[in-house]
Amino acid sequence: MASKGAGGRSFRLAVLPGDGIGPEVIAQAVKVLRAIEEIYGHRFELAYFPIGGVALRETGVPFPEETRQGCLHSDAVLLGAVGAPEFDANPPPQKPETGLLELRRSLGAFANLRPAVLHEPLIAASPLRPDVVRGTDLLIVRELTGGLYFGTPRGFERETAGQEIAVNTLRYSRAEIERVARVAFRAAARRRRKVTSVDKANVLETSQLWRRVVTDVAAEFPDVELEHLYVDACAMYLVANPRRFDVIVTENLFGDILSDEAAMLTGSIGMLPSASLGGRIGLYEPVHGSAPDIAGKGIANPLATIASVAMMFRHSFELLEEAAAIERAIARYEDALSAIPGGRRVVTANEDLRGYEFDRETLPGSETAIVSCLAELAHDAQGSPG
Known part of the structure; x- marks a missing residue:
């Protein structure tokens, strides 16, 4: 057009x-x-x-x-x-x-692509010490249409004993993971050539699939470094050493939380x-x-x-x-x-x-x-x- x-x-x-x-x-x-x-x-x-x-x-x-x-x-x-x-x-x-x-x-x-860049004149606005946060320049790529927010079945139910329960379903397909991973690797290829894939593969089957698929996609981008982190470790490193990150790619729920955390690094x-x-x-x-x-x-x-x-x-x-x-x-x-x-x-x-x-x-x-x-x-x- x-x-x-x-x-x-x-x-x-x-x-x-x-x-x-x-x-x-x-x-x-x-x-x-x-x-x-x-x-x-x-x-x-x-x-x-x-x-x-x-x-x-x-x-x-x-x-x-x-x-x-x-x-x-x-x-x-x-x-x-x-x-x-x-x-x-x-x-x-x-x-x-x-x-x-x-x-x-x-x-x-x-x-969803959300950059978090801290410019030097605004460094005093960050809640972190200048020596920790100075030079922060990262991009979070969040999968936007799958995962816990859209999985079915979902809703409220009652067990036979009358106890109310709530159900959400966390589901990802290989195709959903592949396409968002490629977005992240292409972005990293134009930046500092590093992708951090964030999951919870020690607990969740969806994260185990996520890790395998992102590793497969990484082979298409031999000039881009790939590392894997559990989501709790990523949350810790975002406040302890945000300069270690270039592009972070992760699923919907994790990305929702981490992108807001990263945003506040900039104050x-x-x-x-x-x-x-x-x-x-x-x-x-x-x-x-x-x-x-x-x-x-x-x-x-x-x-x-x-x-x-x-x-x-x-x-x-x-x-x-x-x-x-x-x-x-x-x-x-x-x-x-x-x-x-x-x-x-x-x-x-x-x-x-x-x-x-x-x-x-x-x-x-x-x-x-x-x-x-x-x-x-x-x-x-x-x-x-x-």
Whole structure:
């Protein structure tokens, strides 16, 4: 669906602002998209669709058919956030979060990629000592559509004696493991060439299969090192020596937990992007939630959404130079934070929502600063010798 025109390429994006601060952070990311258009000559056609709580209010369902079709006819999907407290008491099919699950299923997204990178200017925000966490740069690849979250049978039952029990089923096939393992090895081949496969093979048969299959896939990538770790050991090493990791690949439940742990190494889950891949169309979104308590106040931190745009450029569009430019602009902006009185506290502005908020007086218009950094980088590149 992407096309190439004079001076650049054209792409169609499905944009799903979603709930809470989602529309605010999406609006700022779109400004960066427009800056990339101007600098590099590309064209991004944006089509907006509802999802989550917004969709429930408008259509009665969290993932309308119009939204599904819009996403399937795009080159990539950019999502703000999903979640609205007013629907907390609804049954699962009528919860906003169900819209996100249905979106992932419709796109065939089976691998979730979550980087955790700690930039030097923000090192004081990490809960770990600087000497432990400095240089952290890892990527967690989480299997997204199998395992305990989707296995059947599941539900509540009563034994003959009347005792209530709950059942969940942990199930994986060789094919499910192979495809996510290949995503991890391909990612590692572009990074520092090491994959850590995380399982619980000393207890679980599914993990024993996981370990065997990942070992088989590793033979396809002889230049990438493979190590195996039990999940409890991985959780320990993430806080004791996070620099030992490059790419971590693991199953759904373990990845859900470990990716949040890794995010906090950087001091702020609100500053990190993610990608969900599998089919032709990738889904890109910030790791943080909808943060309804600060929605509309103009203090939502858009950096994770802007960084998600960089991931979209890299993984869906193969615009590697543009992706790197955005990441350098973010890093330059973060460098500037340390020179501003109180700038470091931007990532701990709220103990419950670390990194979601910007101090309005200290850091107005972060996206404007990112756009300015992009322009400066483009000017520097044009002025450098070829």
